[in-house]
Amino acid sequence: MQSYKMKPGENCHLACAAMLLDVDYYKLRDTIGHTGNELLGGKRRGFHNQEIIDCFVYYGLMLSPIELYPCLGTQRCPKTIYSHDFANNRFNTFIKNCEGIIMCMTHNDVKHAIAFDHGDYCDPRYGVYQYNMSEDVRILEAWVVTEMI
Helix, strand or coil: CCCCCCCCCHHHHHHHHHHHHHHCCHHHHHHHHHCCCCCCCCECCCCCCCHHHHHHHCCCCEEEEEEEECEEEECEEEEEECCHHHHHHHHHHHHHCEEEEEEEEEEEEEEEEEEECEEEEEEEECCECCCCHHHHEEEEEECCCCCCC
């Protein structure tokens, strides 16, 4: 995975996809057909996970979701299916052995995407490095790159 540092107005989710697919950011953006900067309800539109998945499908790959703490029930009454330790170990195993995109919230509650490749992280704001993600961001989920069968 080649690191990529975003320019102003670029989108972290799309930048992560471009890194993982080894495709130029603007070529990938043109594949989707919009910039992500269009206003929707007064906020930048961005890119939906399904649009990013479609990019991977276009290149013969898939993204599979991996939840950090999967649960059953409702948001008001969730029932976790794994112990905290097992869930962390399971998630970290995917991060160390696969490549994909981590969706997270930054310390100031902004949704953000960080690419990972077998334990190496590339935050499109900075570059490739390793760090303890739990200290810097709140992880929401990961999307692991898989081959289409």
